[in-house]
Amino acid sequence: MADALTVAPPSRTPPLRRWRDFRLIPAFDKDARAIALAQTRIGRLLLFAIMLVLARGDLALTATIGFGAAVAYLPRRRALLMIVATVSLISFGPMLAGGSPPSPIAVVDTFSIFAFTAILLAIARRTGRRGPFARPVPTLFVAIGALATLGSLPMLGATFQAIVWSAATTLAASMWFIAYALANTTGRQAKPAAQHLGVLHPFWGSTTVPSGKGAAYLAKFEARTDAELAVTQIKAAKLLLWAKLLLVAGLSFHALMHVQGGIPTLAEAVAALAADHPWSRTLSIEAIPVDFIDNLFSLAVMGHVFVACCRYAGFRIPRNMCRPLEAQSIAEFWNRYYFYFKELLVDFFFLPAFSRLQGWPARMRVLAATFCAAGLGNYLFHFFRDIDLVRTLGPAQAIIGSQTYAFYCLLLSLGIACSQLIGATSASSQKSSIGRIASRFRVIGFYCLVSLFAYDGRTLTLQDHFHFLFYVLGITA
Structure with a gap:
């Protein structure tokens, strides 16, 4: 009888889970009333108006939204x-x-x-x-x-x-x-x-x-029914709003760090040291994580705008960037950071190489295909993208000058390959909260380190970037 009258204590959601479940923008794409409204003429006009308001002042984006509405309807x-x-x-x-x-x-x-x-x-x-x-x-x-x-x-x-x-x-x-x-x-x-x-x-x-x-x-990912189109377009409006919020946050971060804080960009810091007019070691060190965050903001805003406009046209494609700072491994970050570039390398370099190496041991096969994609494919993509530099610098200098980015591709492919072989992602569910946080910082630290060499210009040399690395580590003056 006493057991029957016992009242169980109220369950409490762990603070970390409550934080993960928090949404700055409500999940209107899962609300039945919002989905039903978005299928009506009034709802479509409302979504169109919201998209135009978010594009205010950007004529190219306004035209894109107009074309998207025509394609969708x-x-x-x-x-x-x-x-x-x-x-x-x-x-x-x-x-x-x-x-x-x-x-x-x-x-x-x-x-x-x-x-x-x-x-x-x-x-x-x-x-x-x-x-x-x-x-x-x-x-x-x-x-x-x-x-x-x-x-x-x-x-x-x-x-x-x-x-x-x-x-x-x-x-x-x-x-x-x-x-x-x-x-x-x-x-x-x-x-x-x-x-x-x-x-x-x-x-x-x-x-x-x-x-x-x-x-x-x-x-x-094409919407086949009115309901699918409604959900897709609501997601488009949400993502475009999120892009605008990230744009404001990115500009504020830039002003705080570079204008008020006086921190140089990473490119400025490396170039200044190469010209024998270095910034202080403290500012040079601070430039590394700040540059990493700057790149996150800029790529996120650009990719979200592209995907939002595609979704508004009726194609519910995945995001270009999705919570990269939650990655538990180097490979997972690469998958979250720039999804469509990763897909390009997988489609045209990793999978062809993987299929041709059928007689190899499984791990060696993955390792070789990863180097072919994140290493060779990454380098060739950027070299041919900037093919006009062959005209301005000459073939020899265009190739020699790309040695820094080639070294970056080597480091990146090595990190991703090791991450895949270790299988850090599959074991992440078994980690404690502190362990998951530590994994995130290790991943971020790796990408901050290799970003020192993610230079696709031709002015600074690989030696200049190693000089900067030794400078921030205190090995050289």
Whole structure:
């Protein structure tokens, strides 16, 4: 009887779990009433108004949201609208952002790369991806290298050289979009050419890393019903709001650290030491974690805006960055930090290498494929992205000058490979709260260390960066 009358003490949620469950922006995408409202005309107008308010003052982003609404609400014209939106924003986006109107050469380059890609897709579809189309990335590397070599020949006239280099840089900027398109021209994931052209530098924004990969990947996340579209667009508004909040936080952090605190950027600190006018050792040390946080803010804001605009158009793709500071291992951080760049390296370097090394032991196979992706693939991506430096510096200096970034790729791939082999992520659930926090600081410390060498310029040498490392460690004066 006493047991029946015993009242159990109220359960208490651990403080750490309460903190993890806290949401600054409510989960409207899980609220049935909000989802139902977003399917009505009033709800769609309200979401559109919210997106425009968040884009206030940014004409390019406003135009992107307008195109996104058209793509989302006119599904039968989606492929055509995406091509129109992409071409329009490639051509006039810089002008809307405050730049100058597009030059005739820029317009020609835009239409040329679309025509070139359409021809490649038609040939690949007819040949069934045989010959050079079976391996689009090496083929595009060779094509860009051939154009760079041709443009460097001294016997050619200046006009012809300018045309060739324009073609080389345009192809380099579009390389990975074309590669994704060629990789999905046949087979079960094959898509019509119009869909591939619609995401050639997609209108929602992208760097040379395709946000949303290609048409086949986007199709997996396309909203098929009104309810799915409502949830996707609510997520878009939430993510764009989060991007704006992070932008304010990033600008405030920059002002606090660099303007009021007088801390230099990492690039400034390394360059000052190389010029024999170093900042104090204390400020140089502080520049390392501050630069790490600066990069987190800038990449998060940029990626969130791209993904938010893609989601508003009806594609519920994953975030580009998702809570990287919660990573328990080096490999997990790499997966959370820049998702679509990681996916690019996995798709075009890790998986091909892994499949070709079938006779190798499992661990050696993972190790070799990781070095191929995070090491070789990472280096080649950045070298060909900046192919115009071959023109300005010459081939030899462009290659020699990239030694610092090559060393960074070596360190990064070694860290990721060791992390995968150790399997820190799988064991993270068994750690205590203090153990998980310690793991996070170790991961952050690793990336702060390797960021000393994440320099893709050509002015400073590898020796300059080692000199800076020894300086902050107190080994040299």
